[in-house]
Amino acid sequence: MTKKRRIVLIAILIFIVLTGWRFYKIKTAPRAKSIEQIQIEKGLPVRVFTVQSGPLEETISISGAIEAFADSTITTKVADKIKQLHVKTGDFVEQNQLLVTLDDTKSKLELQAAQAQLARAQANFNLQQIELERKQQMYQQQAATLQQVQIQENQFKIARAELELASANVGLSTDMLENHYIKAPFAGLVSLKKFEQGDYVDLKQEIFHVLDISKVWQIVDVSEIYLRHIKQDMQVRVTVDALPGAEFFGVIEEINPMANVQSRDFRTRILIDNSDKTLRPGMFARSYIITNNKENTFVVPADAVRTSGEKKYALNVNADGFVEEITLKIGKNLGDMIEVVDGLKDGMRLITLAGENIKPGMKVQVEFSSIQNPKSKI
Numbered sequence: 521m522t523k524k525r526r527i528v529l530i531a532i533l534i535f536i537v538l539t540g541w542r543f544y545k546i547k548t549a550p551r552a553k554s555i556e557q558i559q560i561e562k563g564l565p566v567r568v569f570t571v572q573s574g575p576l577e578e579t580i581s582i583s584g585a586i587e588a589f590a591d592s593t594i595t596t597k598v599a600d601k602i603k604q605l606h607v608k609t610g611d612f613v614e615q616n617q618l619l620v621t622l623d624d625t626k627s628k629l630e631l632q633a634a635q636a637q638l639a640r641a642q643a644n645f646n647l648q649q650i651e652l653e654r655k656q657q658m659y660q661q662q663a664a665t666l667q668q669v670q671i672q673e674n675q676f677k678i679a680r681a682e683l684e685l686a687s688a689n690v691g692l693s694t695d696m697l698e699n700h701y702i703k704a705p706f707a708g709l710v711s712l713k714k715f716e717q718g719d720y721v722d723l724k725q726e727i728f729h730v731l732d733i734s735k736v737w738q739i740v741d742v743s744e745i746y747l748r749h750i751k752q753d754m755q756v757r758v759t760v761d762a763l764p765g766a767e768f769f770g771v772i773e774e775i776n777p778m779a780n781v782q783s784r785d786f787r788t789r790i791l792i793d794n795s796d797k798t799l800r801p802g803m804f805a806r807s808y809i810i811t812n813n814k815e816n817t818f819v820v821p822a823d824a825v826r827t828s829g830e831k832k833y834a835l836n837v838n839a840d841g842f843v844e845e846i847t848l849k850i851g852k853n854l855g856d857m858i859e860v861v862d863g864l865k866d867g868m869r870l871i872t873l874a875g876e877n878i879k880p881g882m883k884v885q886v887e888f889s890s891i892q893n894p895k896s897k898i
Contacts, residue, residue, distance in 0.1 A: 563885035576817035584740035641686035741785035
């Protein structure tokens, strides 16, 4: 065997030995674990809802617009030019506060003339009264005839009638002058101003509105299926879209006994306290009419409740991190939440948003936990 062939043979043997050794190391080396295997050993990540009992408020939710407790249309009682506007839209005014002054020049002159005529009539009446008393005394002393007394009595009656007429004219002139000063019928908010200073307004012309918003109405239409749940004087909780987080309270004041023929709804008026003037007419509000209160009630997310045939159950994560099945007795369906009347205890951790791969007996790892006890609606 030549030297060259020996070298080649040795190289081949070395290659075979190294390859065999590599193959042996691969076969005997521990295999890397897959992500799935690691998750199974440590526990699959899950989200849970921690059960906590609490009060359950059953309500009917009804929406409707806010209206002023009272709305007074401010109109003119005389036709004249606006001399001065004392308020503007959005101002709060007190009862009897002066709102508008119309041009009162002519009315003042008419009142002065009527007062002067009254003074003259009063003076003439006094004179005729004195003269009548003198004629009556003269008649008793036989110094005047009966006819003279009767003539004076007629003069006295005429003077009295003129005095009464003059007094009435003063009253009318005073009222006419007062009609030039338009005042607030009650405390409230000025709304919908339609004229400016210097404009001419006709008789019974609408100038603006005054709204009493110390209390407000919410007008709602209650479906006939809910009518049995409500009655007058029931407490109502109110929220407004424009004021997130704020709550107001009122009472059911009126329920129309006759339903709308087409909608079968019953028009209902809810009176809401608004002493801080926060609520304004036209706001959209939701009322929650409380029909029942329960204590120590369990409410859980709907996606935590599972169904198998007629059985309702949930998957609970115990203290050791293993999944166990809990049979449930369901109460009211509250949309995204469900009332559970039996099967739960405080502190249980129910798996939510889980797929079919989560089974009882499996080990899991809690990634997120939430606690919630919302109020329900019928």
